[in-house]
Amino acid sequence: MTAQGSVEEIAVTIAERPAGTPPDESILLDVRGLQTHFHVMDGTVRAVDGVNFSVPRGGTVGLVGESACGKSVTALTIMRLLDIPPAEIVGGEVWFDGTEILGLPEDEMRHLRGNDIAMIFQEPLTSLNPVFTVGDQIAEQVRLHMKVDKKEAIDRSIESLRLVGIPSPEQRIKQYPHEMSGGMRQRVMIAMALSCEPKLLIADEPTTALDVTIQAQILELLKSVQARTKSALMLITHDLGVVAEMVDEIVVMYAGQIVEQGTAEQVLTAPTDPYTMGLIESLPNVEKRGGRLSAIKGVVPSPFNLPPGCRFAPRCPYAWDACRTTSPELVPAGGPGQRARCLLHTPAGAARRAAMLDTAASGGATAGQGA
């Protein structure tokens, strides 16, 4: 791409390194060119299609997008928790703490999971085993990974429940998951995830199933625990409010690809990709009262029938002929290190972009109206 000249500007957190070599020491997780496909009856779904991003040690990165954009599959691929087949990791590398982990034998991977990388899922009720007490479940994990005796494992379980703010943990460890509320169960999940002091915590929609006041409790808890343990956080969510509160960097995904990345402030306050712009503009808020919400028209394309060219073009208010034939690359756009997958930010789109900014400045900044 012509825009490669400014690669130096790109923040260290964005992977631009040659294949087969470990990333810089400061990078904990480096995902490069990741491609995960699902082979199903109707064809092949390219669920993750060339994703590059990285998480610095102790850093916080948010993966944002709507249903089926590939954000959860990205996480499951990193954790190697997908069933193969139907899934197939077609290409790419995942470097964790200096080691490429996609090629790791399963027993080494099992050691890594839980110990160094832990994951919290959306629905705590289905991720906990209903026939064991929560104490047993945390202790099991501790004993598997830390080589301690039963007594000490129980003590550690109590300690980890205390850490996540569960009152009277000595009694709580004797309870079964169904005896707890949704917020309590999610705390147990966080306690389990943190019991082995992982270097990376992956949280997949950790508060989506919870009420707003309980969500506030859990987010505050995650923040404080993360600050204390210095573990890195990769947060997957569809909620722009939640990422804004929790992470320093944001990766926006659409139809299996990254469409924008940058700091939280860049992406949320000065988005450069039309999809990100549309998402932010479609959020209802009080300033839009009385008017129409600027909805993104249409629906996400079928994964079996992705449009040629830019995958967002059929819904994009700024698309022109070139967008329907050329697949855009992720190119520098907006602030330092920020990148967008949009032709507007290539020389071919420069004139249109200037015109667009002019209209925006003169007050006509309305993206596509509802379909």
Added chain:
Amino acid sequence: MTDPTTTSTPAPAAPAPAGSAAAGALEGEEPSTEALEQDWRTSDLPGLPGDAPFVDPGLAVVEGETLLHVTNLKKHFPVLGGLLKKRVATVYAVDGVDFDVRKGEIFSLVGESGCGKTTLGRTVLRLIEPTAGTIRFGSADVTKMKSAELRRLRSKMQIVFQDPFGSLNPRMPVSDIIGEGLIAQGLGDRKERDKRVGDALEAVGLRRDYTRRYPHEFSGGQRQRIGVARALALEPEFIVLDEPVSALDVSIQSQVLNLLLDLRKDFDLTYLFISHNLSVIEYVSDRVGVMYLGQIVELSSSEELYRSPRHPYTLALLSAIPDPDPRRRRRRLVLKGDVPSPVNPPAGCHFHTRCWLREQLGDPEQCVAQEPELREIGPGHRVKCHFAEQVSPTKAAEFASAHSPVEMAAADA
């Protein structure tokens, strides 16, 4: 972490007109910080504006003909247990609710899961039989109606359900899903029905020729449109929208919200809008009732409620909304513990076990001993709290800064 932009400017005496923030945004400028300051949510720590005594923000309370009048409505579900299935306990799902819905307005009920908002919405239509209380729709007393009368009335009162997957029969084509209500109402012959089904589909932005398709052929957003078309086909006056956009992705959610607002205008509809999403409620509602454990704890115009909430629970709810602007990260007011069970709601004020204001006031006895009235503290603004006059953003911020969120979350309610 005080935001410098909000502390450097002196606090103005009274709130600026509500329109100024929006006007600034329209011109593509940075939202005017002066206008934003009026909103308590942008304030972070003590000493910020928003403490002016109750001021009507200029938006006249919507007056109009009352369409729905609900008085002391109760719905208690028995909990049966033991060998003889005797009543062993009672779930107080809706426990003494009063409100009016005026013709043409969007009245919203907001609250967390288990607060009784969905039960209330269904009880209003008598899809669930109330335990006590009266519901008047226009001049008719819905609570006393016989089933034939009720059936006739149902053409005027419709409902759209939350789950666009569970609420449409997968074995029925769209024409039957939408036409079923027309048949039940004995409306029209086949040809007339087909026309009305087609009209309803068109009104919700779907194609007339979709009638022969089945629900699985549609996306979530389209299914929700079918749910709306089903309600609309009977030409109702009043629709209960029970979490109509909660199952949808953000980009689809805004399409459906736009549709609902357009339909209200085009067909002179009145909505009872039920949601847990406070941003959606703020955007659509004329008036809002906040529910907690089966009761309305605060009721006012939407603008007033969001600008100067007077119930400690409302303040905590609003403070919990994550703000999508990372420049406005702020200290939250985190409530302790979980919502108590509606089987055994706390005595006195139901909220007293989690109330930050009560703690701040040194645990007054009254909160436990006496249930507060839903009393009027300003024009059209009613609050169920003994100490509503003492609720202020400053008090809340003081409390938030004195208690770490994690310590609060860990406290047993």
